[in-house]
Amino acid sequence: LSSAGKRLIPFGDLAGPPPAVTDQAFVTLATDDVYCQGALVLGQSLRNHKTSRKLTVLITPEISSGMRSVLRSVFDEVIQVDVLDSADSVHLALMQRPELGVTFTKLRCWTLTQFSKCVFMDADTLVLCNVDELFDREEFSAAPDSGWPDCFNSGVFVFRPSLKTYNLLLQFAAEHGSFDGGDQGLLNSFFSNWATADIGKHLPFLYNLSSSAVYTYVPAFNHFGRDAKVVHFLGATKPWNYKYNLQTKRVMQDDTTSGSFHQLSFLALWWNIYSASILPLLEKLQKMEESE
Ligand code: UDP
Ligand code: MN
Numbered sequence: 415l416s417s418a419g420k421r422l423i424p425f426g427d428l429a430g431p432p433p434a435v436t437d438q439a440f441v442t443l444a445t446d447d448v449y450c451q452g453a454l455v456l457g458q459s460l461r462n463h464k465t466s467r468k469l470t471v472l473i474t475p476e477i478s479s480g481m482r483s484v485l486r487s488v489f490d491e492v493i494q495v496d497v498l499d500s501a502d503s504v505h506l507a508l509m510q511r512p513e514l515g516v517t518f519t520k521l522r523c524w525t526l527t528q529f530s531k532c533v534f535m536d537a538d539t540l541v542l543c544n545v546d547e548l549f550d551r552e553e554f555s556a557a558p559d560s561g562w563p564d565c566f567n568s569g570v571f572v573f574r575p576s577l578k579t580y581n582l583l584l585q586f587a588a589e590h591g592s593f594d595g596g597d598q599g600l601l602n603s604f605f606s607n608w609a610t611a612d613i614g615k616h617l618p619f620l621y622n623l624s625s626s627a628v629y630t631y632v633p634a635f636n637h638f639g640r641d642a643k644v645v646h647f648l649g650a651t652k653p654w655n656y657k658y659n660l661q662t663k664r665v666m667q668d669d670t671t672s673g674s675f676h677q678l679s680f681l682a683l684w685w686n687i688y689s690a691s692i693l694p695l696l697e698k699l700q701k702m703e704e705s706e
Pocket of ligand 2: 536537538539569646647648649
């Protein structure tokens with residue numbers, strides 16, 4: 415009876431993974447080969463958790479050809495864009511604010527109009543589970559910044575590619591600049607009603623858990639942390655700046671990590687993916703380049 419009943423469910427046990435959604439993508443950015451390491455681990459973590467969406471990485475001209483071919487083995491699309499700085503229409507405004515820097519290149523993601531909806535993720539993020547449900551959200555959805563929760567953190571956000579929005583963002587950048595010198599200040603000023611308008615556009619903090627914020631509210635982390643979905647290694651020291659012992663599979667501690675067990679375990683997770691899936695690709699590339 416039970417097996418007959420099962421057959422009534424269309425494609426029941428044989429369903430397999432959900433069909434791929436080709437007009438939606440996770441998007442990240444890398445402007446140099448070092449940040450590519452982060453992008454690769456992020457992309458691999460999305461693959462490991464069987465995303466049904468496309469994986470796209472925006473790169474800038476200085477990315478090496480070897481790194482491009484490694485990126486192509488993890489991402490569906492590797493798209494070159496120009497760095498948003500002096501060569502762009504916001505040139506003059508940027509010249510007055512030289513510290514705005516390369517994170518403005520992130521704005522290029524709005525030009526990906528081959529997709530109807532995307533989720534941008536910084537190259538220093540890592541998914542801990544499938545997060546495809548983020549595509550149920552609307553532009554502009556993001557999680558609160560741990561330093562100033564009325565601002566969103568721009569490391570993870572849901573957006574709709576649109577040349578109209580892109581041009582408005584560039585115009586806004588030229589007119590107003592960015593209060594923090596990076597993309598986050600600009601985006602917070604542009605989507606200025608985020609804090610108050612629509613709670614549906616507030617992603618839970620679990621979708622952009624800053625690894626360093628964990629220790630500012632330990633009881634909350636102990637209570638909710640097991641449900642973390644995305645870790646964000648924000649700040650100056652990135653996972654790839656640590657030393658990792660491939661034999662013991664341990665991240666070497668220094669003064670900034672000592673005592674922060676969870677931060678260390680997130681770092682170890684990043685390094686696990688890097689050593690298991692990304693290093694072999696980079697080593698293969700190196701061998702090929704040596705034999706040329
Ligand atoms: N980024 C990049 N090259 C840089 C700096 C930043 O490609 O030199 C990209 C990368 O995707 C990175 C994002 O911009 O994750 C935001 O910068 P970062 O993560 O360093 O800022 P934080 O999250 O620490 O504020
Ligand atoms: Mn970041």
